[in-house]
Amino acid sequence: MDNFIILYLVLGLALLMWALIDLVQNHNLKRNQKAVLLILLVVLPVIGSIIYFQFKNRNRKRSTYFSR
Numbered sequence: 197m198d199n200f201i202i203l204y205l206v207l208g209l210a211l212l213m214w215a216l217i218d219l220v221q222n223h224n225l226k227r228n229q230k231a232v233l234l235i236l237l238v239v240l241p242v243i244g245s246i247i248y249f250q251f252k253n254r255n256r257k258r259s260t261y262f263s264r
Contacts, residue, residue, distance in 0.1 A: 208242045215245040222252065 215237055219230060233251065236244040 208245075211245040212237060212241040215248045218252070219248065225252075 216234075219225075219233055219237070222230070225233070233244075233248050237248060238244075240247075
């Protein structure tokens with residue numbers, strides 16, 4: 197049982213670090229969107245990371261071969 201808790205903490209921390217680094221490097225978001233997402237990541241690390249990646253994928257510009 198302790199191994200699952202440790203695994204959850206390590207994966208949660210890795211997901212949080214990945215989301216924070218990606219948030220800082222993302223230039224497509226406005227400043228107020230970044231602030232809200234940062235607060236969400238700090239308050240709810242695991243759920244906030246999942247929400248961040250869903251929000252990021254929804255807002256990215258889609259490029260296809262035919263849209264040139």
